[in-house]
């Protein structure tokens with residue numbers, strides 16, 4: 375969440391987090407890379423527009439108006455420069471001057487070669503074991519952040535992958551309302567609202583960026599898992615990818631997979647919620663996963679169908695009031711999985727993203743823990759691919775993203791919790807290839823016709839056939855009539871001539887005797 379340089383008593387007391395980039399002339403001489411024109415230290419802008427009625431404990435949570443409870447000054451970087459000290463580049467740019475455009479391609483995990491699979495799994499494992507070079511995590515709420523003596527900042531180192539896990543936990547944690555009081559769970563800064571898609575997009579970008587730096591490979595891209603197979607097996611749960619099932623315990627990962635050695639973060643929810651502490655970097659038990667194994671909920675024993683993706687891409691509105699998990703005809707609520715795939719809200723439904731989580735039935739199915747299972751990364755890159763395809767097809771104006779009255783954390787200009795430097799939902803609401811430097815290599819399913827559509831098409835086709843037959847018959851009748859009319863003058867002539875002749879024949883009375 376915060377740069378190591380800012381996890382100090384001085385920085386926390388001053389509220390300023392503007393680290394030096396390369397302070398050759400002493401501390402404070404190159405804040406935000408100002409000496410090379412990369413950026414400057416500015417006041418933080420935090421969203422103060424009203425949020426929705428779901429949260430009613432204003433004043434009691436450090437995540438309100440993020441990140442003002444901790445810092446009110448930050449670096450603002452110029453041009454393509456980016457990062458907490460303006461020492462890195464905006465997504466999609468690289469090079470010392472951040473003027474080289476890059477475009478990475480996120481591919482289907484199943485399309486990776488044996489070597490690519492091996493390299494990728496090793497890279498993830500390296501991220502699990504490598505201390506994040508820049509970021510440390512808070513282990514106490516702001517009230518206790520300087521420690522019992524007021525002089526010991528309560529921050530810890532965390533690995534690159536565990537930071538990914540921790541940031542998700544921090545965004546969904548309950549609001550602590552005081553010792554002996556029940557913590558408030560009706561708050562979620564990354565789910566059940568319009569920021570679901572923008573938040574998870576940035577979450578992935580941050581992991582991808584951290585891994586690119588760790589590997590010194592700007593072309594490194596996270597693959598995706600196309601979970602919409604309609605099947606009841608996890609096709610990426612093989613030992614060369616996410617790990618097969620253990621032969622000894624149905625809910626563990628096979629020992630042939632490196633992921634069987636991973637240990638999870640943020641398990642002790644009850645402690646955090648009753649003591650008012652925050653998950654730290656201490657790891658606990660193994661990843662649990664039992665795909666399709668939830669016998670108590672048959673509905674989550676199958677993955678979403680390809681058709682579900684095709685249908686949800688047709689939902690035209692990004693989100694609808696109340697911008698929550700009961701929104702209907704909302705693309706966001708549909709792909710998140712609280713509506714049926716055509717967009718109709720139904721409290722009994724779990725579809726798409728939610729269904730894929732619940733299908734995993736273990737660590738990956740519990741919101742405070744789910745990123746501990748690396749499948750989370752690929753489940754979410756696919757969800758992000760659907761979001762990007764929706765943006766491409768519908769080309770929405772940003773004005774459709776609610777500015778206010780969305781659940782707390784979800785307004786358009788809200789800084790996403792707990793990312794640093796501050797980044798708004800707004801900034802992630804744009805097509806990825808053009809604005810963020812990555813694209814997806816996906817074949818989208820075309821939508822199968824529904825029964826009502828087949829009936830409508832049959833009726834219209836029948837009507838058209840009847841019309842054609844009727845028109846044909848009318849033509850024939852007209853043609854015959856025309857033909858008759860063509861012949862008629864001759865007959866008339868004849869008749870007239872005949873009549874003339876007839877007229878000219880003297881009647882008996884006229885006969886000259």
Ligand SMILES: O=C1C=c2cc(C(=O)O)[nH]c2=CC1=O
Nearest residue numbers: 724728731738739740741744
């Ligand atoms: O990790 C997650 C787990 C989830 C479970 C549901 C549900 O619908 O019950 N939703 C989830 C979202 C997650 O991110």
